[in-house]
Amino acid sequence: MLLFIQFFKNYESEILGSIILLLVLLIIRYIARKLIKKIGHKAGINDARIHLISRYATATLILIWLLIETIIFGAQFEEIAVVFSSVFAVIGIALFAIWSILSNITSGIIMFFNFPYKVGDKIMIHDKDFPIEAIIEDIAAFQLHLRLDNGDLVTYPNNLILQKPVTLLKKDAIVLPQDDGTDAV
Structure with a gap:
């Protein structure tokens, strides 16, 4: 118990700073979640x-x-820089192999805040090799799920949808089931 008390006496200001930081970040997290929810529901x-x-x-x-x-807790900038540069070097090499996944995740975040099409809209993707005319069934973290007129499901990467011209053919082409388990009319 004495060791425990000594620890708190030695690091009193650091522990107080940590508690304040934690409270500030929890408040920022709360505000960010509310804003994201508000933006999402509005869109x-x-x-x-x-x-x-x-x-x-x-x-x-x-x-x-x-x-x-x-x-x-007293780490110097140079020490942090060495750790972060080492970590980012390893992560960079690993992420180079999966850059496509990161590109799709980043595109998914961009699409959350700025994508004019919604689930249920019928769109046409102007791809010279494989033009697609389909209804958006879902917008996931990595790809869009598109339902073709013949019933086939196509998954289209998020990063490509931001690179290709898209035309909105029909707003809310389908009505999806409601969350409460009943089907919409």
């Missing part, structure tokens, strides 16, 4: 995508918290 985005973007925001805040915590 007519489904709850699963809203939850996904909220998790991305939370993960970003955790990384910021870890960085500031190291500074609070």
